[in-house]
Amino acid sequence: MQGDLSTILVAIDSVETLLESAWKSWPYILSILISGGGLLFSFLAFKEAGKAKSAAKEAGQTVKIATITIELSEISQKLDKLLPKINFNEARDLLTEISRRLRRLVSPYADDEGLERNVQALLDSLSSARTSLNNVKPEGASIETDAPYAVYYAIQNEFSDINDCIADLLGLFEMKNLDNGGHNVKQQT
Amino acid sequence: MSNNKHEDILPYIKSITDLTISEKMVWIKANPTTYIWSTKEPSLAKIVVQRIVNTKRKRDETNRLVHVVETDYLIQVYSANKEPLISVDSSQNANMKMPLSILFEAIDGNRAKEALSFLDSVLPSKED
Numbered sequence: 001m002q003g004d005l006s007t008i009l010v011a012i013d014s015v016e017t018l019l020e021s022a023w024k025s026w027p028y029i030l031s032i033l034i035s036g037g038g039l040l041f042s043f044l045a046f047k048e049a050g051k052a053k054s055a056a057k058e059a060g061q062t063v064k065i066a067t068i069t070i071e072l073s074e075i076s077q078k079l080d081k082l083l084p085k086i087n088f089n090e091a092r093d094l095l096t097e098i099s100r101r102l103r104r105l106v107s108p109y110a111d112d113e114g115l116e117r118n119v120q121a122l123l124d125s126l127s128s129a130r131t132s133l134n135n136v137k138p139e140g141a142s143i144e145t146d147a148p149y150a151v152y153y154a155i156q157n158e159f160s161d162i163n164d165c166i167a168d169l170l171g172l173f174e175m176k177n178l179d180n181g182g183h184n185v186k187q188q189t
Numbered sequence: 190m191s192n193n194k195h196e197d198i199l200p201y202i203k204s205i206t207d208l209t210i211s212e213k214m215v216w217i218k219a220n221p222t223t224y225i226w227s228t229k230e231p232s233l234a235k236i237v238v239q240r241i242v243n244t245k246r247k248r249d250e251t252n253r254l255v256h257v258v259e260t261d262y263l264i265q266v267y268s269a270n271k272e273p274l275i276s277v278d279s280s281q282n283a284n285m286k287m288p289l290s291i292l293f294e295a296i297d298g299n300r301a302k303e304a305l306s307f308l309d310s311v312l313p314s315k316e317d
Contacts (some may be wrong), residue, residue, distance in 0.1 A: 088220075117254075121246065124256055128244035135242060136220040147237045148271070150223045153263055153278075157243040164246065 065177045068105050072170050075101055079163045084152045087144050091133055091151050098162070099126050106169065115172055122165035129158035198277055199288060202264065205236065206292045209299060216296045224296045233269035238262070240293050241280070262289035 022028050075098050086094075106122060109115040136154040138144050144151075208214040216224040222242070227235040241261045249255045262285070266275040279286035 121254060121256075125244070125246075128256065132242060132244075135222045135240075138220050139218060144219070146217075146225050146227070146235070147219045147223045147239070149265070149273075150219060150237070150239055153239060153241055154222065157241075157245065161244065161246060 062177055065173050069170055069173050069177070071101065071105055072166050072173070076163055076166045076170070079159050079166075082152070082156065082159055085148050086151050086155075088133070088136060088138055088151050091155055095126075095129055095133055095155075099130075102126065102162075102166070114176070115169065118165065118168050118172060122162065122169060125158065125162045125165050129155060129162060132158045196282075196284060198264075198275060199285075202285075202288045202292055206288070206295050209292065209295045212299065216300065218300060224293075224300075235267040237265045237267070238289070238293055238296060239265075240290075243280070260290075262286060262293055264289055264292070 078094070078098065082094075102122060103126075106115075106119045110119050112119070132154050133151070136151050205214065209216065214226050216226045216238075219225050219237075223237060223239040225235060225237050227233075239262065241263060243259050243261065244256045245259055246254050247257050259280075261278065261280040263276070263278045264285075265273040265277075268274050277285050277289070279289050
């Protein structure tokens with residue numbers, strides 16, 4: 001029994017001696033250094049990936065805003081070409097189309113701190129235009145051509161107001177894009 | 190489109206209003222805010238009266254943009270060539286707002302009176 005215990009103690013002693021000598025050996029120190037270096041590089045790569053991700057996100061946002069400004073300009077040009085002899089059906093179709101397009105473009109920015117008010121103003125203008133258009137919905141025996149400018153007079157101010165709201169938003173989006181670009185430049189330097 | 194800025198038309202608007210009230214001019218409703226009167230004698234002519242409700246953006250006392258509802262009126266006189274000879278818009282001539290609103294209310298009131306008297310004529314009397 002005593003012999004077994006002494007054998008175990010001798011074994012432990014020899015393991016300790018082995019470890020002590022391993023700590024001091026070059027291959028062991030080298031492997032520690034390589035592992036540490038690997039860990040450091042992994043950490044740096046992780047940080048760089050994070051930066052790349054946010055840069056890609058900002059680039060995506062810049063492209064999206066550029067697309068929005070192009071579409072807003074198109075809608076604005078369409079509104080500029082409102083003809084005095086526009087009839088109810090044409091005006092209704094035009095309002096439906098621009099309303100759908102504008103809502104799709106601006107709704108993601110409805111809670112954006114810098115755009116919130118302008119988005120709401122645009123939505124209010126669209127709603128007013130719809131009310132004005134309903135005020136000239138043809139009824140009775142009269143045909144629409146009897147009052148050829150009625151629709152135009154009813155909606156021209158509302159459409160001009162929508163266009164003003166679009167112009168305001170265009171300016172703000174363009175500024176937002178400039179800010180994004182500046183931020184990117186800052187990050188790159 | 191001509192926009193008569195002179196107030197020479199004011200007596201005519203007054204005269205049209207009187208003729209409407211006395212039911213000598215009967216108007217046709219083109220849409221909820223537009224009425225038309227037309228004649229073939231002595232020559233083809235048409236008068237269009239329209240109420241225009243606009244929502245305008247204005248700055249309030251705190252410099253915030255707010256929507257303000259404004260009502261304006263328009264009268265147009267057409268000859269046979271289908272282009273307006275006279276066009277008066279109260280948004281461009283504030284003095285015209287009151288006489289045109291009186292004319293519009295007279296036309297609208299007459300139409301409502303006509304509709305009610307028709308309803309009255311078709312309903313069975315209470316004594317039956």
